[in-house]
Each structure stands twice: as structure tokens, then as C-alpha cells.
Amino acid sequence: MHPFRFDPVSLPPQAEVLREEVRAFLAEELASGRITPHRNAWGSFDPEFSRKCGARGYIGMRWPSQYGGHECSALERYVVTEEMLAAGAPVGAHWVADRQSGNNILAHGSEAAKQAILPEIAAGKCFFAIGMSEPNSGSDLAAASTRATRTEGGWLLNGTKVWTSGAHRVHYLIALARTAPRSEDRHAGLTQFIVRMGEDRVLTRPIYNLYGGHDFNEVIFEDTFVPDDMVIGDVGAGWQMVTGELAFERSGPDRFLSTFQLMRQLIDALGASADVRAQVAIGRLVAQLATLRTMSLSVAGMLERGESPNLEAALVKDVGTAFEQEIPEIARLLVAAEPSLNQGEPFHEALAKAILTSPSFTIRGGTREILRGMIAKGLGLR
Incomplete structure (x- = not known):
């Protein structure tokens, strides 16, 4: 049985200094009109803003300097992440690369991959997508059927990935593929590959959402060549890396701040005239937010200590x-409003965006059912 622990974490003084620096940078971006908070989230794709973050050292913060990193702590990185999300900054272009793909390459990639890719990520010039989900397999990553077969100097990938966020505008995708036949151990025989997007044998098809937006994609590999130095880790050890990678994906502030801008707009819309019912509702939300922040910060502390x-x-x-x-x-x-994406009124736009996107929150990064199964197993309940 795994006992859950969320030990309290205190931020070091340098993290609080960094927080003020980031706030000043974001305030300047807001004042100039380059950021419109209620229209942004960590899914907003803005390469120019990502390059600014790279120039300021806000990407690849924990990585060694030899790979373009800044050798900061996980807690310093947490502060930057939190401030970016709280301000509604358009960090989506570099988000996946900074949050998990770069860490995966740093820990398990070849030296050639580290040298070629990590400095570009840290500079805010290289973007990644994650190729895990597949048709007909739901959230069961172990059911992956995309195949990778040996060829001279590397591997040939064949198969399809779906719900691949941002695949149409990133430079690389990390794909989970089967390199050995299925066995009794469902997690064996899986390997991760760094696939360069835009190649002839990588086909990307849009999956449009209900309001016509293009975030998701279907990605098809047809004898897509991946050189040996773009294999991540040992062949067949992909599952262990995927599960470790998901700790970065699942624990950060992006998993409870996606609708933070709406919460801020709601408080503004209610104003000083909020009745008791509204005050109780807002108080409960603030209390939940504070608790989640404490839990998430604790996980950042565990990552800082090298735990999993x-x-x-x-x-x-x-x-x-x-x-x-x-x-x-x-x-x-609490507020009588007609949600609209193009009305120009912050609360209405934030509400509209939240209504349209919130159903995906409990799917992306692992469905609620999968997560609760993991939690139950960890508690010895199954």
C-alpha cells in the first residue's frame, strides 16, 4: 500500500524574488496589450511570447547549462509556471516541451538528441506534442498498436495517433510505439521515439472542436523513419518512462488553473454587491484553490528531491x-450572462471558453476513471 504524503513546502527566498521579476514582465506585457488574459490559457499558441520567455530564462529552468538550461530548482520553476498561468499568459507553444518532453530527453535521450534539441527548447524556439492516444484504445496506453520495426540506421513507424494537441504546428512529437509483440506483460515491448514533424511520411489531419477551433489532430505514420539517436531510453522500456513523465504532466498548476481567469472575472462581475450565497460559493472556491496549490507545491518538492x-x-x-x-x-x-466568444466582454468570453473546453479537463492527461483506478491500487483497495 502506498501512503499518500503531501508534506508542506516552503519556497526559498530566491523563488520569491523571481516571482516579482516574472510579475513585472507580465505586467508590462499586459499593459502593452500583448496579453489578453481571459482569451488565453496554457493551450494558447504564441511563438513570439515563447521566444521572450526563452530569452528571459523561463524555459528549461532546471536543465544543465550545457544544454541551454539555467540549473534552477523545481520550486523556482513552479513559481514561474504559477505566475504565467495566473496572468493568462499564452505559454502553449513551449508548454509540452518545457513541462515533460525536454525532461524526458534530458533523462533518457541520446547525447545527440540532447545537444540538438534541448538548447532550442530552452530558447523558446522548439515545440513538442505528445503522441500517446490511439483510435479504439481510449485511455489505455498499454493498448498502443503503432508499430516500430528495425531498419538500417533506425526504425520505421506505422500507425495512428489521435487527440494530439498542437501536432500541426510543432517541430517534434514523442511517439509511443510497440517494438515487440504483445505478451502477458501488457506494458512490455513499448518504446518512445522523437519524430520530426513535417516529414513526407508523417500525415497530420485536423480534428475540429465544436466551435471550429483546431487544437487536436490525427497523426498518421507511414514507414516514418526515426534514426537510432532519436530513440528515448532503452528499447522496450517506454512504459516506465511514460509513467514517470506523467508525474510532470499531472501535478502542476495547469491542472487546477485552467479556468482561473473565469474565477477572477466572476469575482469582478459580482463586485461588492455579492449576496451571502455568492460569498459562500466564492469562499469555497478560494479554499479549494489554496488546498490544491499546497498539494501541487508539495509534489514539486518531491520532484526537486528526485522522487517519483x-x-x-x-x-x-x-x-x-x-x-x-x-x-x-x-x-x-451566480451571474446572468450570455456566454459569447466574440462579445468583447471579459466575463462573457471567459465563461464561453470555459464551457466549451472544460469537458476535456478530466480526459486530457489521463481520464478520471484511470486515475481513480491508480489511486485505489495505491491505497490497497484493488
């Missing part, structure tokens, strides 16, 4: 995304 808090991260993600989904529902009850 996979189950704690799963719990943060499950509770956090439920919180994110609750905010638009409460907002609709």
Missing part, C-alpha cells in the same frame, strides 16, 4: 480538474 510521486500527481490531477470544471458551473448560477 506518480500517485500523488494522479490525485492532484483528479481533484484539480474537477475543480476546474466546477468553476463555470458556479459562474452560470
Whole structure:
């Protein structure tokens, strides 16, 4: 049985100094009109803003300087992440590369991959997508059927990935593929590959959402060549890396701050005239937010110590995304408004965006059912 622990973490003084620096940078971006908070989230794709973040040292913060990093702590990186999300900064272009793909390459990639890719990520010039989900397999990553077969100097990939966010505008995709036949151990025989996008044998098809937006994609590999130095880790050891990678994906502030801008707009819309019902609702949301922040910060502390808090991260993600989904529902009850994406009114636009995107929160990064199964197993309940 795995006992859950969320030990309190105190931020070091240099993290608080960094927080003020980041706030000043974001305030300048807001004042100039380059950021419109209620229209942005960590899914917003703005390469120019990413390059600014890279120039300021806000990407690849924990990586060694030899790879373009800045050798900061996980807690310093946490502060930057939190401030970016709280301000509604358009960090989506570099988000996946900075949060997980770069860390994966740093820990398990070849020296050639590290030298070629990590400095570009840290500079805010190289963007990644994650190729895990596949048709007909739901959230069961172990059911992956994309195949990788040996060829001279590398591998040939064949198969299809779906719900691949940003695949149409990134430079690389990390794909999970089967390099050995299925066996009794469902997690064996899987390997991760760094695939350069835009190649002739990589086909990307858009999956449009209900309001016509293009975030998701279907990615098809047809004898796509991947050189040996773009294999991540040992062949057949992909599952262990995927599960470790998900701790970075599931535990951060992005798993409870996706609708934070709507919460801010809701408080502004209610103003000083908020009745007791509204005050109780807002107080409960603020209390939940404070608790989630404490839990998430604790996981950042574990990552700083080199631990693998996979189950704690799963719990943060499950509770956090439920919180994110609750905010638009409460907002609709407290304020009479017609949600609209093009009305120009911050609360209406933030509410519209949240209503349209919030159903995905408990799917992306692992469905609620998968996470609760992991949590139950960790507690010895199954």
C-alpha cells in the first residue's frame, strides 16, 4: 500500500524574488496589450511570447547549462509556471516541451538528441506534442498498436495517433510505439521515439472542436523513419518512462488553473454587491484553490528531491480538474450572462471558453476513471 504524503513546502527566498521579476514582465506585457488574459490559457499558441520567455530564462529552468538550461530548482520553476498561468499568459507553444518532453530527453535521450534539441527548447524556439492516444484504445496506453520495426540506421513507424494537441504546428512529437509483440506483460515491448514533424511520411489531419477551433489532430505514420539517436531510453522500456513523465504532466498548476481567469472575472462581475450565497460559493472556491496549490507545491518538492510521486500527481490531477470544471458551473448560477466568444466582454468570453473546453479537463492527461483506478491500487483497495 502506498501512503499518500503531501508534506508542506516552503519556497526559498530566491523563488520569491523571481516571482516579482516574472510579475513585472507580465505586467508590462499586459499593459502593452500583448496579453489578453481571459482569451488565453496554457493551450494558447504564441511563438513570439515563447521566444521572450526563452530569452528571459523561463524555459528549461532546471536543465544543465550545457544544454541551454539555467540549473534552477523545481520550486523556482513552479513559481514561474504559477505566475504565467495566473496572468493568462499564452505559454502553449513551449508548454509540452518545457513541462515533460525536454525532461524526458534530458533523462533518457541520446547525447545527440540532447545537444540538438534541448538548447532550442530552452530558447523558446522548439515545440513538442505528445503522441500517446490511439483510435479504439481510449485511455489505455498499454493498448498502443503503432508499430516500430528495425531498419538500417533506425526504425520505421506505422500507425495512428489521435487527440494530439498542437501536432500541426510543432517541430517534434514523442511517439509511443510497440517494438515487440504483445505478451502477458501488457506494458512490455513499448518504446518512445522523437519524430520530426513535417516529414513526407508523417500525415497530420485536423480534428475540429465544436466551435471550429483546431487544437487536436490525427497523426498518421507511414514507414516514418526515426534514426537510432532519436530513440528515448532503452528499447522496450517506454512504459516506465511514460509513467514517470506523467508525474510532470499531472501535478502542476495547469491542472487546477485552467479556468482561473473565469474565477477572477466572476469575482469582478459580482463586485461588492455579492449576496451571502455568492460569498459562500466564492469562499469555497478560494479554499479549494489554496488546498490544491499546497498539494501541487508539495509534489514539486518531491520532484526537486528526485522522487517519483506518480500517485500523488494522479490525485492532484483528479481533484484539480474537477475543480476546474466546477468553476463555470458556479459562474452560470451566480451571474446572468450570455456566454459569447466574440462579445468583447471579459466575463462573457471567459465563461464561453470555459464551457466549451472544460469537458476535456478530466480526459486530457489521463481520464478520471484511470486515475481513480491508480489511486485505489495505491491505497490497497484493488
